[in-house]
Amino acid sequence: MTGALGLSLSGCAGFLVPAGEGEPEPTSRAPYRVHADKLPTPFPTVSAPLPDRPPPPSAQGPGPTPSAGRAGCPSSGVVVDMGEVQAALGHRAVGLTLTNCGSEPYRVKGYPSVRALDDAGDPLPVPVNPGSSYMGSDAGPQEVLLKPGGTMRSLLAWVSTPTGGDLVEGDALEIAPAPGLEARTFPLEGSDVRLLDELNMTAWRTDPAR
Numbered sequence: 001m002t003g004a005l006g007l008s009l010s011g012c013a014g015f016l017v018p019a020g021e022g023e024p025e026p027t028s029r030a031p032y033r034v035h036a037d038k039l040p041t042p043f044p045t046v047s048a049p050l051p052d053r054p055p056p057p058s059a060q061g062p063g064p065t066p067s068a069g070r071a072g073c074p075s076s077g078v079v080v081d082m083g084e085v086q087a088a089l090g091h092r093a094v095g096l097t098l099t100n101c102g103s104e105p106y107r108v109k110g111y112p113s114v115r116a117l118d119d120a121g122d123p124l125p126v127p128v129n130p131g132s133s134y135m136g137s138d139a140g141p142q143e144v145l146l147k148p149g150g151t152m153r154s155l156l157a158w159v160s161t162p163t164g165g166d167l168v169e170g171d172a173l174e175i176a177p178a179p180g181l182e183a184r185t186f187p188l189e190g191s192d193v194r195l196l197d198e199l200n201m202t203a204w205r206t207d208p209a210r
Contacts, residue, residue: 093133093158098146100149139203156201
């Protein structure tokens with residue numbers, strides 16, 4: 001039995017081979033190559049229109065220059081302003097300024113238009129006289145073609161002591177560049193300023209009253 005088993009094993013030994021021997025060798029393949037003439041046609045491109053964009057600021061050039069504002073300028077093109085009231089020995093005086101706030105030259109010759117008002121805004125019976133006063137002399141009207149932005153001056157004066165005569169207490173002064181033009185109202189503050197006897201004013205001039 002042992003001899004038969006040995007014979008059988010020896011017979012089968014002729015069919016045993018080392019690993020890899022006797023097996024078919026793998027077929028070698030050439031590397032994958034693609035010729036240029038075999039490439040597929042490229043996909044078509046679609047050019048979508050881009051939205052219009054404004055040019056950069058540097059390419060646009062300078063923008064329009066904003067027009068100079070003239071807020072508060074009356075339709076006449078001239079406006080009046082009042083300074084601070086000055087006092088001297090019972091006399092009071094205040095400087096008035098006429099300004100051409102428009103865009104065209106304005107011819108000026110004459111005196112301001114002034115009225116004293118009460119606390120209700122009604123005119124008071126206070127005389128208004130063109131001419132000189134204790135606070136300044138009047139050189140008379142000066143005819144000037146006032147350019148835009150140009151100014152002229154006048155001096156308004158009154159007496160605030162009982163020695164000046166009958167006094168009226170005013171609450172404000174209504175002042176216009178000339179009769180018939182737009183007026184502005186300026187309040188009078190302080191009891192020593194609000195007492196008025198009469199108002200004396202110098203003509204509009206480019207040089208201040210002396």
